[in-house]
Amino acid sequence: MKYEWTDEYCLSKVGVEKDFKVEWNATRYMIRGKMFAMRGGDKEGKPILTIKLEPSFGAFLRTQYRDIVPGYYMNKEHWNSLYLEGNVPDETVREMLDNAYSIVFAALSGKVRRELEEGD
Structure with missing residues:
Protein backbone atom coordinates (compact mmCIF):
# COMPACT_ATOMS: atom_id res chain seq x y z
CA MET A 1 0.00 0.00 0.00
CA LYS A 2 1.21 3.51 -0.79
CA TYR A 3 1.71 6.23 1.79
CA GLU A 4 2.86 3.83 4.52
CA TRP A 5 5.10 6.65 5.75
CA THR A 6 2.05 8.67 6.91
CA ASP A 7 1.80 6.88 10.27
CA GLU A 8 5.36 7.80 11.27
CA TYR A 9 4.94 11.29 9.81
CA CYS A 10 1.82 12.02 11.86
CA LEU A 11 3.36 10.62 15.03
CA SER A 12 6.50 12.74 14.57
CA LYS A 13 4.48 15.91 15.19
CA VAL A 14 4.35 17.49 18.66
CA GLY A 15 1.59 16.13 20.89
CA VAL A 16 0.12 13.62 18.43
CA GLU A 17 -1.60 10.55 19.84
CA LYS A 18 -2.88 7.58 17.90
CA ASP A 19 -5.68 5.18 18.73
CA PHE A 20 -7.78 2.57 17.00
CA LYS A 21 -11.53 3.07 17.00
CA VAL A 22 -12.98 -0.44 16.74
CA GLU A 23 -16.49 0.67 15.74
CA TRP A 24 -15.07 2.50 12.73
CA ASN A 25 -12.25 0.03 12.03
CA ILE A 48 -8.54 5.81 2.66
CA LEU A 49 -6.88 8.51 4.72
CA THR A 50 -9.39 11.15 5.80
CA ILE A 51 -7.82 14.51 6.57
CA LYS A 52 -9.16 17.78 8.00
CA LEU A 53 -8.36 20.72 5.71
CA GLU A 54 -9.15 24.38 5.27
CA PRO A 55 -12.29 24.28 3.07
CA SER A 56 -10.75 26.22 0.16
CA PHE A 57 -7.61 24.05 0.15
CA GLY A 58 -9.67 20.84 0.22
CA ALA A 59 -11.91 22.07 -2.61
CA PHE A 60 -8.84 22.98 -4.68
CA LEU A 61 -7.25 19.55 -4.16
CA ARG A 62 -10.46 17.78 -5.16
CA THR A 63 -10.33 19.60 -8.52
CA GLN A 64 -6.69 18.58 -9.01
CA TYR A 65 -6.77 14.89 -8.02
CA ARG A 66 -9.49 12.34 -8.66
CA ASP A 67 -8.18 10.31 -5.70
CA ILE A 68 -9.15 13.09 -3.24
CA VAL A 69 -12.88 13.20 -2.52
CA PRO A 70 -15.13 14.84 0.10
CA GLY A 71 -14.56 13.25 3.51
CA TYR A 72 -16.10 9.80 3.81
CA TYR A 73 -18.69 9.84 6.62
CA MET A 74 -17.41 13.26 7.71
CA ASN A 75 -18.31 16.93 7.24
CA LYS A 76 -17.77 17.37 3.50
CA GLU A 77 -16.63 20.97 3.84
CA HIS A 78 -13.80 20.39 6.31
CA TRP A 79 -12.78 16.78 5.66
CA ASN A 80 -11.33 15.11 2.58
CA SER A 81 -10.57 11.46 1.91
CA LEU A 82 -7.52 10.33 -0.02
CA TYR A 83 -7.67 6.91 -1.67
CA LEU A 84 -4.47 5.18 -0.61
CA GLU A 85 -4.21 3.26 -3.87
CA GLY A 86 -4.33 6.54 -5.81
CA ASN A 87 -1.69 8.70 -7.41
CA VAL A 88 -1.42 11.85 -5.31
CA PRO A 89 2.23 12.91 -4.90
CA ASP A 90 3.77 12.31 -1.46
CA GLU A 91 4.59 16.01 -1.17
CA THR A 92 0.90 16.90 -1.58
CA VAL A 93 -0.09 14.36 1.09
CA ARG A 94 2.54 15.83 3.44
CA GLU A 95 1.11 19.29 2.78
CA MET A 96 -2.40 17.99 3.55
CA LEU A 97 -1.26 16.44 6.84
CA ASP A 98 0.67 19.58 7.80
CA ASN A 99 -2.43 21.69 7.10
CA ALA A 100 -4.64 19.36 9.14
CA TYR A 101 -2.24 19.36 12.08
CA SER A 102 -1.93 23.16 11.99
CA ILE A 103 -5.72 23.64 12.01
CA VAL A 104 -6.20 21.46 15.08
CA PHE A 105 -3.10 22.72 16.90
CA ALA A 106 -4.13 26.36 16.38
CA ALA A 107 -7.60 25.61 17.82
CA LEU A 108 -6.11 24.44 21.13
CA SER A 109 -5.91 26.88 24.00
CA GLY A 110 -2.69 28.84 24.37
CA LYS A 111 -1.97 27.01 27.60
CA VAL A 112 -2.26 23.59 25.95
CA ARG A 113 -0.14 24.67 22.96
CA ARG A 114 2.60 25.89 25.30
CA GLU A 115 2.46 22.65 27.32
CA LEU A 116 2.85 20.59 24.17
CA GLU A 117 5.64 22.74 22.77
CA GLU A 118 7.52 22.56 26.07
CA GLY A 119 7.08 18.79 26.23
CA ASP A 120 5.01 18.72 29.43
Missing part, protein backbone atom coordinates in the same frame (compact mmCIF):
# COMPACT_ATOMS: atom_id res chain seq x y z
CA ALA A 26 -10.01 3.09 11.80
CA THR A 27 -6.81 4.50 13.23
CA ARG A 28 -7.15 8.09 14.42
CA TYR A 29 -4.46 10.73 14.79
CA MET A 30 -5.27 13.37 17.38
CA ILE A 31 -3.90 16.20 19.46
CA ARG A 32 -5.43 16.14 22.95
CA GLY A 33 -8.42 14.18 21.69
CA LYS A 34 -9.05 16.39 18.64
CA MET A 35 -8.71 14.41 15.43
CA PHE A 36 -6.87 15.73 12.38
CA ALA A 37 -6.51 12.53 10.33
CA MET A 38 -7.92 9.02 10.23
CA ARG A 39 -6.88 5.92 8.30
CA GLY A 40 -9.68 3.50 7.51
CA GLY A 41 -11.76 2.34 4.59
CA ASP A 42 -14.78 3.32 2.55
CA LYS A 43 -17.99 1.28 2.31
CA GLU A 44 -16.32 -1.04 -0.21
CA GLY A 45 -13.30 -1.54 2.04
CA LYS A 46 -10.94 0.53 -0.11
CA PRO A 47 -8.26 2.07 2.12
Whole structure:
Protein backbone atom coordinates (compact mmCIF):
# COMPACT_ATOMS: atom_id res chain seq x y z
CA MET A 1 0.00 0.00 0.00
CA LYS A 2 1.21 3.51 -0.79
CA TYR A 3 1.71 6.23 1.79
CA GLU A 4 2.86 3.83 4.52
CA TRP A 5 5.10 6.65 5.75
CA THR A 6 2.05 8.67 6.91
CA ASP A 7 1.80 6.88 10.27
CA GLU A 8 5.36 7.80 11.27
CA TYR A 9 4.94 11.29 9.81
CA CYS A 10 1.82 12.02 11.86
CA LEU A 11 3.36 10.62 15.03
CA SER A 12 6.50 12.74 14.57
CA LYS A 13 4.48 15.91 15.19
CA VAL A 14 4.35 17.49 18.66
CA GLY A 15 1.59 16.13 20.89
CA VAL A 16 0.12 13.62 18.43
CA GLU A 17 -1.60 10.55 19.84
CA LYS A 18 -2.88 7.58 17.90
CA ASP A 19 -5.68 5.18 18.73
CA PHE A 20 -7.78 2.57 17.00
CA LYS A 21 -11.53 3.07 17.00
CA VAL A 22 -12.98 -0.44 16.74
CA GLU A 23 -16.49 0.67 15.74
CA TRP A 24 -15.07 2.50 12.73
CA ASN A 25 -12.25 0.03 12.03
CA ALA A 26 -10.01 3.09 11.80
CA THR A 27 -6.81 4.50 13.23
CA ARG A 28 -7.15 8.09 14.42
CA TYR A 29 -4.46 10.73 14.79
CA MET A 30 -5.27 13.37 17.38
CA ILE A 31 -3.90 16.20 19.46
CA ARG A 32 -5.43 16.14 22.95
CA GLY A 33 -8.42 14.18 21.69
CA LYS A 34 -9.05 16.39 18.64
CA MET A 35 -8.71 14.41 15.43
CA PHE A 36 -6.87 15.73 12.38
CA ALA A 37 -6.51 12.53 10.33
CA MET A 38 -7.92 9.02 10.23
CA ARG A 39 -6.88 5.92 8.30
CA GLY A 40 -9.68 3.50 7.51
CA GLY A 41 -11.76 2.34 4.59
CA ASP A 42 -14.78 3.32 2.55
CA LYS A 43 -17.99 1.28 2.31
CA GLU A 44 -16.32 -1.04 -0.21
CA GLY A 45 -13.30 -1.54 2.04
CA LYS A 46 -10.94 0.53 -0.11
CA PRO A 47 -8.26 2.07 2.12
CA ILE A 48 -8.54 5.81 2.66
CA LEU A 49 -6.88 8.51 4.72
CA THR A 50 -9.39 11.15 5.80
CA ILE A 51 -7.82 14.51 6.57
CA LYS A 52 -9.16 17.78 8.00
CA LEU A 53 -8.36 20.72 5.71
CA GLU A 54 -9.15 24.38 5.27
CA PRO A 55 -12.29 24.28 3.07
CA SER A 56 -10.75 26.22 0.16
CA PHE A 57 -7.61 24.05 0.15
CA GLY A 58 -9.67 20.84 0.22
CA ALA A 59 -11.91 22.07 -2.61
CA PHE A 60 -8.84 22.98 -4.68
CA LEU A 61 -7.25 19.55 -4.16
CA ARG A 62 -10.46 17.78 -5.16
CA THR A 63 -10.33 19.60 -8.52
CA GLN A 64 -6.69 18.58 -9.01
CA TYR A 65 -6.77 14.89 -8.02
CA ARG A 66 -9.49 12.34 -8.66
CA ASP A 67 -8.18 10.31 -5.70
CA ILE A 68 -9.15 13.09 -3.24
CA VAL A 69 -12.88 13.20 -2.52
CA PRO A 70 -15.13 14.84 0.10
CA GLY A 71 -14.56 13.25 3.51
CA TYR A 72 -16.10 9.80 3.81
CA TYR A 73 -18.69 9.84 6.62
CA MET A 74 -17.41 13.26 7.71
CA ASN A 75 -18.31 16.93 7.24
CA LYS A 76 -17.77 17.37 3.50
CA GLU A 77 -16.63 20.97 3.84
CA HIS A 78 -13.80 20.39 6.31
CA TRP A 79 -12.78 16.78 5.66
CA ASN A 80 -11.33 15.11 2.58
CA SER A 81 -10.57 11.46 1.91
CA LEU A 82 -7.52 10.33 -0.02
CA TYR A 83 -7.67 6.91 -1.67
CA LEU A 84 -4.47 5.18 -0.61
CA GLU A 85 -4.21 3.26 -3.87
CA GLY A 86 -4.33 6.54 -5.81
CA ASN A 87 -1.69 8.70 -7.41
CA VAL A 88 -1.42 11.85 -5.31
CA PRO A 89 2.23 12.91 -4.90
CA ASP A 90 3.77 12.31 -1.46
CA GLU A 91 4.59 16.01 -1.17
CA THR A 92 0.90 16.90 -1.58
CA VAL A 93 -0.09 14.36 1.09
CA ARG A 94 2.54 15.83 3.44
CA GLU A 95 1.11 19.29 2.78
CA MET A 96 -2.40 17.99 3.55
CA LEU A 97 -1.26 16.44 6.84
CA ASP A 98 0.67 19.58 7.80
CA ASN A 99 -2.43 21.69 7.10
CA ALA A 100 -4.64 19.36 9.14
CA TYR A 101 -2.24 19.36 12.08
CA SER A 102 -1.93 23.16 11.99
CA ILE A 103 -5.72 23.64 12.01
CA VAL A 104 -6.20 21.46 15.08
CA PHE A 105 -3.10 22.72 16.90
CA ALA A 106 -4.13 26.36 16.38
CA ALA A 107 -7.60 25.61 17.82
CA LEU A 108 -6.11 24.44 21.13
CA SER A 109 -5.91 26.88 24.00
CA GLY A 110 -2.69 28.84 24.37
CA LYS A 111 -1.97 27.01 27.60
CA VAL A 112 -2.26 23.59 25.95
CA ARG A 113 -0.14 24.67 22.96
CA ARG A 114 2.60 25.89 25.30
CA GLU A 115 2.46 22.65 27.32
CA LEU A 116 2.85 20.59 24.17
CA GLU A 117 5.64 22.74 22.77
CA GLU A 118 7.52 22.56 26.07
CA GLY A 119 7.08 18.79 26.23
CA ASP A 120 5.01 18.72 29.43
